[in-house]
Amino acid sequence: MTQIRKAADALAAVRRIVFFTGAGISAESGIPTFRAKLTGLWAKHDPQRLETADAFRENPALVWGWYLWRRQQAMLAEPNAAHYSISRLAKAGWEVSVVTQNIDDLHERAGVDAVVHLHGSLLGAKCSGCHRPVALQPDQLSISNEGELVEPPRCNYCNGRTRPGVVWFRENLPDNAWLSAVRLVRTCDLLISVGTSGVVRPAADLPEMAIRANATVIHVNLEDVSMGGEREIMLIGSAVQVLPELLTRLGVS
Ligand code: APR
Numbered sequence: 203m204t205q206i207r208k209a210a211d212a213l214a215a216v217r218r219i220v221f222f223t224g225a226g227i228s229a230e231s232g233i234p235t236f237r238a239k240l241t242g243l244w245a246k247h248d249p250q251r252l253e254t255a256d257a258f259r260e261n262p263a264l265v266w267g268w269y270l271w272r273r274q275q276a277m278l279a280e281p282n283a284a285h286y287s288i289s290r291l292a293k294a295g296w297e298v299s300v301v302t303q304n305i306d307d308l309h310e311r312a313g314v315d316a317v318v319h320l321h322g323s324l325l326g327a328k329c330s331g332c333h334r335p336v337a338l339q340p341d342q343l344s345i346s347n348e349g350e351l352v353e354p355p356r357c358n359y360c361n362g363r364t365r366p367g368v369v370w371f372r373e374n375l376p377d378n379a380w381l382s383a384v385r386l387v388r389t390c391d392l393l394i395s396v397g398t399s400g401v402v403r404p405a406a407d408l409p410e411m412a413i414r415a416n417a418t419v420i421h422v423n424l425e426d427v428s429m430g431g432e433r434e435i436m437l438i439g440s441a442v443q444v445l446p447e448l449l450t451r452l453g454v455s
Contacts, residue, residue: 221299
């Protein structure tokens with residue numbers, strides 16, 4: 203039996219599904235993945251370095267400019283066939299939840315209401331001093347040039363610098379998001395992991411947690427990222443091809 207047939211049979215036999223998504227699901231919408239090399243004026247920077255509290259302390263204007271640029275990219279991007287496949291499955295009667303590491307809003311824009319964002323959101327901002335959420339005005343969100351340095355706005359309460367509402371390397375995940383994700387994963391029948399390298403913990407532990415809770419895990423990725431377990435199915439290919447193909451096999455229109 204082919205892997206895709208096996209995956210379709212596994213899906214047909216269950217009700218509660220968790221999609222666990224990473225940067226690969228948004229890649230074909232034009233949002234670069236983390237481990238892809240940056241191009242243009244950002245080419246000399248490493249996102250893994252830019253996305254740290256240390257980088258923000260050292261050069262807040264560089265990091266704020268980087269996030270404004272990423273936010274702008276995400277706003278210009280459109281959900282792709284993989285994002286829409288998830289909402290189509292929900293409409294077809296499966297109980298579908300999404301736990302994402304992505305900070306874009308493409309799942310929501312594809313029609314999924316309840317999305318657990320483990321790493322925060324590009325749309326949010328908070329004060330780096332007192333941690334209050336900050337509502338930004340449209341003129342504070344525009345950026346004209348890639349690579350532009352932009353001084354972050356100051357907090358109205360404590361005059362601290364505004365920082366993006368995302369989780370940086372070495373920061374803890376928001377408690378609520380992590381607890382929701384664990385609850386969903388421990389009670390699902392099937393977890394479908396899409397477009398994640400599975401190297402950033404604790405998010406990367408979720409597929410294994412699903413297996414320990416007796417769920418099946420389907421991986422969708424350009425490369426083999428499976429852990430070699432018996433209840434794992436590896437579908438190699440782009441999410442925009444593999445997920446619609448899976449739905450076709452299930453007869454979901
Ligand atoms: N379809 C399926 N998979 C894809 C596609 C595609 N079109 N394009 C890329 N991929 C896969 C890559 O093979 C890789 O395994 O998506 C994965 C992307 O990996 P990363 O860039 O590491 O993204 P992610 O796993 O989401 O990173 C996790 O790390 O940098 C931090 O906080 C950041 O949330 C991020 C976390």
